[in-house]
Amino acid sequence: MLWADPEASFSHITFDISVHSPTRRAFRDLATDITNGAVLHDVLMDFDWFSHTEFDTVRFNARDAPIDIKVTGKCTTNAEIDVDFVVLYETIQLETSNAPLNATIWAIDDSGNGGNTILLTNSDGPIDALIAMSSNSTEAIFRASVHTTNGDLNVQSGMTGRHLLLLEGSTSNAPGFLALPEQYEGTFDISSELGTTSLVFDPDKRDSHGRQRAVDMKVDETEHKAGKIYWGEEPPNMNQGSIKMSTTQEDVTITSFREFE
Structure with a gap:
């Protein structure tokens, strides 16, 4: 224990702890x-x-x-959590409460295991996440679970190659925003109890094969939209991603990462 007169000042006490693993x-x-x-x-x-x-x-x-x-x-x-790192592991989990969660995650699957799982959880605070995905596997599956309450949910995602993205996100009393990878093809389901839902895509946009972005709407209501997003005239029968995002009082928006930039 340290004692001093009231006029004394102290620097922060720091400890360096090193852990040396065995062979x-x-x-x-x-x-x-x-x-x-x-x-x-x-x-x-x-x-x-x-x-x-x-x-x-x-x-x-x-x-x-x-x-x-x-x-x-x-x-x-x-x-607050504020991170920027490369993930070479199968699973990453970040969790806090009552404070912002800001994450830039480079999810790289070079092991051939088939992708990564990303878990971001907050309560009573916003989540602002940038997720970049890459794999040397042609069948990589990237799973992301992003959930908070009473805070903005902002997820921007990009990928190299055509991998599968399975993403679920939710918040309450705040807006939800998702910028999809340009290559994304698959289902979407977005909802808001009292807000509006919208998809914002450039109708004149073409992919590297000259195909136009298509949206096949199964449910088209102000507070709920669901269907498929794909390139070309027909949706793929296999290898489809899945996107779900919801909130309560505010709006939910999906757009393309490139168009958002």
């Missing part, structure tokens, strides 16, 4: 749980790209304090 290269779980809200959590994990150390699960937990992490996932409460 083995595969671990089931790496977790931290620091409950002191006065502590700033700065985590930097350096991996040897030529001799990987593998973790089935990586968890960083805090209470009432921000976390700044240069790796796969984090969880906090009552504090």
Whole structure:
């Protein structure tokens, strides 16, 4: 314990904690749980790209304090999450409450496992996410679950190649916005209890094969729209993505990432 007269000033006390793993290269779980809200959590994990150390699960937990992490996932409460990193793992999970969640995620599946899963959860705060997807697999499936309450939901997504995107998003008492990858083909279902729903696409836009963007509307109501988005005259019979987004009091909008830019 430190004592001083009232006029004394203190610098922030910092601790550097290093964890050295044994020679083995595969671990089931790496977790931290620091409950002191006065502590700033700065985590930097350096991996040897030529001799990987593998973790089935990586968890960083805090209470009432921000976390700044240069790796796969984090969880906090009552504090902002602001991340920008590359995901080379099957699953990434970010969670907070009562504060903004801002994430730029580069989801790269170079393992051939077939894609990544992205879980973003907030409550009483906005989510602003940019998700870029890439894979060397022709059958990669990227799954994203983005949910909050009482905060704007803004998701921009892009991808290289024609992979599948399965995305579910929701908020309440706030608008929802989704910018789809230009290559997206599949179903959509957007709804709002008291707001409006809309799809905004350039009718003159063509893809790399000269095909026009088509929207096959199955449900076309002010508060609910559902159907298929695809390129060309006929929707694909297989390999379709799926988009669902909902809110309560405000509007839901879907557009194209390129057109949004």
